[in-house]
Amino acid sequence: MGSAVRSALIRLCEFLLTALLVSFFTFSAFAIIPGDTARVMLGPDATEEQVEALREELGLNAPLAERYFDWLKNACRGDFGKSLSFGNPVGELISSRLPVTLGMSLIALIFVVAISFPMAAVCSRNPGSIKDKSLSTAGHILFAIPPFALSMMLILFFSKVLHIFTAGRYTPPSDNFGAYLASLILPSLCIALPKIAMTFKFLRASMIEFSQGDFVRTAKSHGLSDLRIMLKHIIPNSAVSSITVISLVLSDIMGGSLIVEQVFNLPGLGRLLLAAISRRDFPLLSGIVFYLAMMTVILYFLADVISAVIDPRIRDGRAS
Amino acid sequence: MHNGNWKKILAGALTLALSFSAAACSKESDTTDGDAIYGGEAVVGITQEPMVFDPHTVVAAGDREIIFNVYEGLYKYDSTGTLNPCLATDVAISDDASEYTFTLREGVTFHDGSEFDAADVVYSLERASELLPELASIESITDNGDNTVTVTLSTPNSEMLSNFTTAIIPEGSADTIGDTRIGTGPFVFDSYEPGIGIVLTRNENYWNPELPYLDKVTFKVCADMDAGLLELQGGAIDIFPYLTTDRAVQLDPNTFDILSLGSNMVQALFLNNDVAPFDDVRVRQALNYAVDRGEIIALTMDGAGEPLTTAMSPVMGEAYDTNLDGVYNQDIDRALELLAEAGYEDGFDMTITVPSNYLVHVNTAVALADQLSAIGVNATIEQVDWATWLDRVYTDRDYEATVICLTSDYAPYDVISRYATNNDGNLINYSNPNVDEIIENLPLTIDEDERISMYRELLGYMTEDAASVYVQDPANICAVNNRLTGYAIYPMYIQDMSTVRLASSN
Numbered sequence A: 001m002g003s004a005v006r007s008a009l010i011r012l013c014e015f016l017l018t019a020l021l022v023s024f025f026t027f028s029a030f031a032i033i034p035g036d037t038a039r040v041m042l043g044p045d046a047t048e049e050q051v052e053a054l055r056e057e058l059g060l061n062a063p064l065a066e067r068y069f070d071w072l073k074n075a076c077r078g079d080f081g082k083s084l085s086f087g088n089p090v091g092e093l094i095s096s097r098l099p100v101t102l103g104m105s106l107i108a109l110i111f112v113v114a115i116s117f118p119m120a121a122v123c124s125r126n127p128g129s130i131k132d133k134s135l136s137t138a139g140h141i142l143f144a145i146p147p148f149a150l151s152m153m154l155i156l157f158f159s160k161v162l163h164i165f166t167a168g169r170y171t172p173p174s175d176n177f178g179a180y181l182a183s184l185i186l187p188s189l190c191i192a193l194p195k196i197a198m199t200f201k202f203l204r205a206s207m208i209e210f211s212q213g214d215f216v217r218t219a220k221s222h223g224l225s226d227l228r229i230m231l232k233h234i235i236p237n238s239a240v241s242s243i244t245v246i247s248l249v250l251s252d253i254m255g256g257s258l259i260v261e262q263v264f265n266l267p268g269l270g271r272l273l274l275a276a277i278s279r280r281d282f283p284l285l286s287g288i289v290f291y292l293a294m295m296t297v298i299l300y301f302l303a304d305v306i307s308a309v310i311d312p313r314i315r316d317g318r319a320s
Numbered sequence B: 001m002h003n004g005n006w007k008k009i010l011a012g013a014l015t016l017a018l019s020f021s022a023a024a025c026s027k028e029s030d031t032t033d034g035d036a037i038y039g040g041e042a043v044v045g046i047t048q049e050p051m052v053f054d055p056h057t058v059v060a061a062g063d064r065e066i067i068f069n070v071y072e073g074l075y076k077y078d079s080t081g082t083l084n085p086c087l088a089t090d091v092a093i094s095d096d097a098s099e100y101t102f103t104l105r106e107g108v109t110f111h112d113g114s115e116f117d118a119a120d121v122v123y124s125l126e127r128a129s130e131l132l133p134e135l136a137s138i139e140s141i142t143d144n145g146d147n148t149v150t151v152t153l154s155t156p157n158s159e160m161l162s163n164f165t166t167a168i169i170p171e172g173s174a175d176t177i178g179d180t181r182i183g184t185g186p187f188v189f190d191s192y193e194p195g196i197g198i199v200l201t202r203n204e205n206y207w208n209p210e211l212p213y214l215d216k217v218t219f220k221v222c223a224d225m226d227a228g229l230l231e232l233q234g235g236a237i238d239i240f241p242y243l244t245t246d247r248a249v250q251l252d253p254n255t256f257d258i259l260s261l262g263s264n265m266v267q268a269l270f271l272n273n274d275v276a277p278f279d280d281v282r283v284r285q286a287l288n289y290a291v292d293r294g295e296i297i298a299l300t301m302d303g304a305g306e307p308l309t310t311a312m313s314p315v316m317g318e319a320y321d322t323n324l325d326g327v328y329n330q331d332i333d334r335a336l337e338l339l340a341e342a343g344y345e346d347g348f349d350m351t352i353t354v355p356s357n358y359l360v361h362v363n364t365a366v367a368l369a370d371q372l373s374a375i376g377v378n379a380t381i382e383q384v385d386w387a388t389w390l391d392r393v394y395t396d397r398d399y400e401a402t403v404i405c406l407t408s409d410y411a412p413y414d415v416i417s418r419y420a421t422n423n424d425g426n427l428i429n430y431s432n433p434n435v436d437e438i439i440e441n442l443p444l445t446i447d448e449d450e451r452i453s454m455y456r457e458l459l460g461y462m463t464e465d466a467a468s469v470y471v472q473d474p475a476n477i478c479a480v481n482n483r484l485t486g487y488a489i490y491p492m493y494i495q496d497m498s499t500v501r502l503a504s505s506n
Helices: A002-032 A037-042 A048-058 A064-076 A090-125 A130-144 A147-161 A177-211 A214-221 A226-263 A269-278 A282-310 B002-022 B061-067 B118-131 B160-165 B225-234 B281-290 B293-301 B314-319 B332-341 B359-375 B386-395 B412-417 B433-444 B448-464
Strands: B041-046 B075-077 B083-085 B088-093 B099-104 B138-143 B148-153 B187-193 B197-202 B216-221 B239-243 B256-262 B266-271 B305-307 B348-355 B377-384 B401-406 B469-481
Touching: A002 A064, A002 A282, A037 A048, A037 B386, A064 A282, A090 A130, A090 A177, A090 A226, A090 A269, A090 A282, A130 A177, A147 A177, A147 A226, A177 A226, A214 A226, A226 A269, A226 A282, A269 A282, B041 B225, B075 B160, B083 B088, B083 B160, B088 B160, B099 B118, B099 B160, B118 B138, B118 B148, B225 B239, B256 B314, B266 B281, B266 B359, B281 B332, B281 B359, B281 B469, B293 B305, B293 B359, B293 B469, B314 B412, B314 B448, B332 B359, B348 B359, B348 B386, B359 B377, B359 B401, B359 B469, B377 B386, B386 B401, B412 B433, B412 B448, B433 B448
Parallel strands: B041 B216, B041 B239, B348 B377, B348 B401
Antiparallel strands: B075 B083, B088 B099, B099 B148, B138 B148, B187 B197, B197 B216, B239 B469, B256 B469, B266 B401, B266 B469, B305 B469
């Protein structure tokens, strides 16, 4: 397990460096782009005196560098401060938006796994067959459609043609869990479809490769059925190699959900992120960016750990 | 590029204009005769996250319109824009307009049960005069001991009464008012949850025993107008103000009353008077003659707007000069003549900087650019985000032209005082010594008729100077589920829920 600890440490260092760089870039961007938080909050009808008073109250009159280092100091202690424009603690605001973003990511992941594995299994059995060709073509088309465009098409189809979906209707999980899931399924599908195509393409290739492997020939000579070989040998083998792909897909899914929730009008992290930018709310924006960076690093780390657990070659350090 | 947009707007406008004119506009939802129904609740959709509840530090219109139901001042506006006695029953203004003596209403209690009296008035106005620029001219407030309070001003101001709508809060509550939110209004502040909304409940001990009707009012935060519209159609929201016409026509007229009223806002193509060629009055006049306001209103608001030729909306009443109506009716020949006189017979290039988050202003800019091309003016539209607009255009005045709405309270002085040469809000760098003098003298003038003629004189100067291309007072459109009645649109940012009631008991 020594290598696992080492890789965890490396990941941690990577994460801290990423977080530091990201916060520095965010801060630099805020220093360059025009816009004054206090003026945005009060609007054009407020007098210069009122804006000045609010600027003072929010501590915006201190030099930028000083504000950044203050923020950094507190962030190191785990205190991300309060949002300038909402007045609530940043952590509280982020966690209030998580049910949407995390829920969507999770459902999308389930779609990816549940659809791409069977598709790949079917295709890899007879590469070049009609079935394989038509599924592969469908995959290519899906892969080429960006999620936001797909979102608009699906919204039109499901709400205006079928009348079974209302864009923008969102029920918090605490109110009605079924309705909560229902409100997230379509957006999750929009995020998932291009990723399904990507995962499918990878899995298909790796399954074809494995199905030509020696162990499959051996299994065949022992008289195992094709189905048994697929379930017991080919899928588990490609699952290991696909974990890295899936962890990549997952961070894409989180990024995708930030965009798709705009189209579907859902109160998720993406909307909060946009609000933070348009209100020039540095603490809130840094908090969200930090959180997203952290999630990405954690996902990669988990992928490492899971690979190690299920693949003895990695676990024992036998892999390259 | 803007040609495509233009066609899109035109197509949209044509389809919507018909349907909207059918859902015709009134300013109050139908009132039923007979006994009014008490009880029930209503949900109002808001698209802005509330922020500040201290009535003396609140600035955002979105906050003020909500706490109007919770706090009250000595005087209070009604939906016609008239000031009525509220916590005062009467006022006596000294002949030189430097002393206002208020007789206070008796038997009023705050939401916490404590008695309202002169000490609260003195305390609140003293605090407010330190925090609010419009009350800064208060020199002293005296409790006369006979349930009257006298306010003395350092500079006489005949239009001060509108500023006494400032909230009266319990004596000594300065440090807690932002959290306790105790006022005397028809509704009691119950709770606020960020991202969710504000709940108000009926004030059982309101001094006017007939009001309010509803037991509970919720101001629910919607992500944006479209999200709110869906909730309105789904029945989660009953009242949704500040709709655009294209959204309003989507609503079923059997379920919703669509109300509309001039909003007392001034939308214009503001021209930076310091920047060439707009430093030449002939160029500014030429642009005014080049524009067809009726067409722009039809395209951007489906006709739900009042054309403007000057810096004040006709909604403002007496202070507005109806002689100015139609002064700058479209006259392309006149516009070309003026441009030629100014040495721009071949036209010129200009940039209109618009905040991208306001679709109406972006569309107006597109329509304006198209109309201006008829006189050889080639306008490029630059969209910037709101924060950038505030910084670059409003604060730094680093722009050529912009489209925006200016709002103000229902006080003509607030509307025009920003055009004084040195005013912080004078975003167009307008400067006319005659106008400066009138703005300075207006508060010192007691006689109502004289003040009105001063306003009209001032508007005359501004029209002659073609300070900017004033376009329209866009109507404020509100949808109300017809299970409710009694809602009234105000010509300012106020959501008065005290008169709203259920239309029938089932």
